Amino acid sequence: MKNTTVLFLITLLITTSQLQAQNLGLPKNPKVGKCYANSFDYNVKFEWKEVDCSKVQGKKTSRTKEQLIKKEQRKLKMIAYQKKLIRLDYDVEINGLLDRKTIEAHNKLIKIKKKEEKRKRRAEKKKNKIGIKL
DSSP: OHHHHHHHHHHHHHHHHHHHHOOSSSOSSOOTTOEEEEEOOTTSOOEEEEEOHHHHTSOOOOOOHHHHHHHHHHHHHHHHHHHHHHHTTOOOOOSSSOOHHHHHHHHHHHHHHHHHHHHHHHHHHHHHHHHHHO
């Protein structure tokens, strides 16, 4: 009886951890019957975009050599970006994949950059305003 309880608890723990690891599967509020694709750009916040379902549900084909090269180049670029995030003191793993930690760090970095740009614009406005008064 004791062994069964321990086995059940271990199984429950593993299942729960697996479910929590799968959080990049959908946007926060997906609509039923709609298809989504994630869009990652190094200069804007990570977001999900609605796409045509007929394009998503096609058959998988074998990849050409050029496609494999592009995939490897994207992975190397992501590794370099993750290294940059680590240098900026973000908690990120260098794995070349777009995971939850990388997305969170990326979104924080973009938010900080936007604030800095806003401050610069305000300072320029203020500087120009003072120059006009003189």
